[in-house]
Amino acid sequence: MDSKQFDRASRKVRVVARIRGFSVGPEANSEPSASRAVEWVSVNRENLDDVTISFGDQSSSRYLVDYCYKEDEDNELIYSREVKPLVSAAFDGHNCTVIAHGARGSGKTHIIQGSAERPGLAVLAITEFLSVTEQNGKSIAVSFYEVDHQERPMDLLNPEKPPILVFEDRSRIQFKGLTQVPVKSIEEFQNLYSSACFALKGAPKKGGCERVHRSHMGLIVHVFSHNGSLLSKVNFVDLASYEDARKKSSDVSCLAETNKINKSIYALLNVCHALSTNESRVAYRESKITRMLQDSLRGTSKILLISCLNPSFCQDTIYMVSLASRSCHWIHRASLDSTKISASSAKQMVNSHKNQIPKSVSGTAKKLYGSSKLLDKKVVVAKKSAIKGRKLFDEASNSATKAEKDNSLSETGNDVILNSGVEKNTGNHVVINFGMEKDDSFSKASENGKHMQDDSIQDDSSLNANIEVELNPLADEGILVDEEDHQKDPYASNYSEALSKIVQEDHSMNKENNNSRAIGDHSSATISSPPISSQLRDLSNSLKMLYSSTPSCMQIPEKEPIPLDIVEPKTPTIEQNMSINRLDAMNAKSPWETFSMRGSGMKSSLVQEYLRFLNTANKEELKKLKGIGEKRATFILELREESPEPFKSLDDLKDIGLSAKQIKGIMKKEVGELFS
Numbered sequence: 001m002d003s004k005q006f007d008r009a010s011r012k013v014r015v016v017a018r019i020r021g022f023s024v025g026p027e028a029n030s031e032p033s034a035s036r037a038v039e040w041v042s043v044n045r046e047n048l049d050d051v052t053i054s055f056g057d058q059s060s061s062r063y064l065v066d067y068c069y070k071e072d073e074d075n076e077l078i079y080s081r082e083v084k085p086l087v088s089a090a091f092d093g094h095n096c097t098v099i100a101h102g103a104r105g106s107g108k109t110h111i112i113q114g115s116a117e118r119p120g121l122a123v124l125a126i127t128e129f130l131s132v133t134e135q136n137g138k139s140i141a142v143s144f145y146e147v148d149h150q151e152r153p154m155d156l157l158n159p160e161k162p163p164i165l166v167f168e169d170r171s172r173i174q175f176k177g178l179t180q181v182p183v184k185s186i187e188e189f190q191n192l193y194s195s196a197c198f199a200l201k202g203a204p205k206k207g208g209c210e211r212v213h214r215s216h217m218g219l220i221v222h223v224f225s226h227n228g229s230l231l232s233k234v235n236f237v238d239l240a241s242y243e244d245a246r247k248k249s250s251d252v253s254c255l256a257e258t259n260k261i262n263k264s265i266y267a268l269l270n271v272c273h274a275l276s277t278n279e280s281r282v283a284y285r286e287s288k289i290t291r292m293l294q295d296s297l298r299g300t301s302k303i304l305l306i307s308c309l310n311p312s313f314c315q316d317t318i319y320m321v322s323l324a325s326r327s328c329h330w331i332h333r334a335s336l337d338s339t340k341i342s343a344s345s346a347k348q349m350v351n352s353h354k355n356q357i358p359k360s361v362s363g364t365a366k367k368l369y370g371s372s373k374l375l376d377k378k379v380v381v382a383k384k385s386a387i388k389g390r391k392l393f394d395e396a397s398n399s400a401t402k403a404e405k406d407n408s409l410s411e412t413g414n415d416v417i418l419n420s421g422v423e424k425n426t427g428n429h430v431v432i433n434f435g436m437e438k439d440d441s442f443s444k445a446s447e448n449g450k451h452m453q454d455d456s457i458q459d460d461s462s463l464n465a466n467i468e469v470e471l472n473p474l475a476d477e478g479i480l481v482d483e484e485d486h487q488k489d490p491y492a493s494n495y496s497e498a499l500s501k502i503v504q505e506d507h508s509m510n511k512e513n514n515n516s517r518a519i520g521d522h523s524s525a526t527i528s529s530p531p532i533s534s535q536l537r538d539l540s541n542s543l544k545m546l547y548s549s550t551p552s553c554m555q556i557p558e559k560e561p562i563p564l565d566i567v568e569p570k571t572p573t574i575e576q577n578m579s580i581n582r583l584d585a586m587n588a589k590s591p592w593e594t595f596s597m598r599g600s601g602m603k604s605s606l607v608q609e610y611l612r613f614l615n616t617a618n619k620e621e622l623k624k625l626k627g628i629g630e631k632r633a634t635f636i637l638e639l640r641e642e643s644p645e646p647f648k649s650l651d652d653l654k655d656i657g658l659s660a661k662q663i664k665g666i667m668k669k670e671v672g673e674l675f676s
């Protein structure tokens, strides 16, 4: 494939799979025999555009990818077909991102970094970059970073430095504290790569954890034009392996780590999916890695997702492929295949999670919550959510079954081809099958598999069991949303994760700020709750006065914030009164509508004032705010050095490590001050 082929497909996200080869070193002896790969994974070409890959002798669960590389196809081949076009695109100003993901030991590092004998995609790309820049006078520099299980981005070329600060300025994601080293030769690059790996691998073992902690590793190739301005960025991301948490150590901190890493992998694959389907909402802020890659994923950027497949049976591999394959559904046959495959993906996802739920209940929960009243509340919230989820699940199952029936003829046709054996996959698109029973019950809760529920969750007791696991301290610093957010969240794609989110939030609310997630602020010290700043109190008082006197000047059109300049209460002039009365007459709102409008006006005004405060206050004043300690205040000042007005909306507070729930809590507190 050349770059034209990539363009011809006009694909933003390309998904390929790669079946890992077998090791040649001493570790080769401990691996299953090569024939197992053939038993478990097979790749079949269905027609010119679609190739099916089946696993085992069953073929009903299939996963679409654009191509699948077999174990005998090396990194050079993958480079020339998949990455070379991206290098050309980078010289044309397009940002590109290559992401290797998969289960443990699936060959992610091998494909990105490779070895001395078998260079990986990043090394091959740098070789190409160097050869082209030598001719065209452009230049490159590289950076290496790690995002650890606590979502901290660290500079791997200078690991002693504090975490990298990530912020957005003029539509570009900027990194403060990330070393950039110009590269002129492949040897220089290899040396840098080695020291980055040393910094990564040198990471200490977590106490009690049976393995070195996992993290995502990223390489950024900065491409500069002749005049030294940044032309584009090419990212290579070796994601941490996805691991099913229930299989791992019972050690709570290891579970927490696994959970967080999985969450960020999930966030990244969701972003790719959202981009591939042109969804209006792309959740870049769901994880640090997506935020860091934001400007290399959106716009005209190109994304290559490489699903690394273990050569012998691995349930985690199935789950990963099911997530990645969602990003290439839309270009394929829309009717039968996409319905069936979404349904199968849903089933895989549900199956791979359903046993993740410990059965024991109350002990940990009570310890954590102390009061059974509070626990009861969580249970009620989760139950409500479960009922809604159940309904969604039932509806989706019905529609998936109907779709299958409607397409039974073509389905049979596909099966004939599927069972015809292994063919060389020279087509552009591939379907992967993992041997699942066709008549297995599966779950699909919406057309695109966004909401799912585990069929096995039937009654209140199993619900309680679900809740129990989430009350476990592994939820020590989850991102917070409330039940409503969850219901609206288009990315909560399975039931147990949905429950997890809900309860984590509430749990985290109790421990709010115990674990700072701020970039540049990773102390675990509890942030105290200082009184609201005098500026905000002034605002509160002003608003209180306005509210109690309810002058007509508060009557504002819906959605239009009260201009900040009118927070000081003033007696309306005759002219104002006249025009306001006219407005009243025109709008003829009910008392309730009028009341609501006033409320939303006050809300906007308070938010604006809060943001203005963050954009202008000095350090001491900032520290008077709830949720802002020494480190956050310093960070805010640093952000203001980079960009004069870094806070334009409440969402921007996530850049200083505040979660959605925390922000909401802070604002609620400010409003509460009005009546204190």
Ligand SMILES: Nc1ncnc2c1ncn2[C@@H]1O[C@H](COP(=O)(O)OP(=O)(O)OP(=O)(O)O)[C@@H](O)[C@H]1O
Residues within 6 Å of the ligand: 019, 020, 021, 022, 023, 024, 027, 071, 102, 103, 104, 105, 106, 107, 108, 109, 110, 111, 239, 240, 241, 308
């Ligand atoms: N295509 C391949 N051919 C031969 N050996 C391979 C291939 N891919 C990976 N390996 C070997 O398999 C083992 C695991 O590979 P690798 O470390 O790349 O996996 P990983 O997915 O990065 O693992 P981790 O779970 O540590 O993230 C290594 O010993 C590697 O040399």
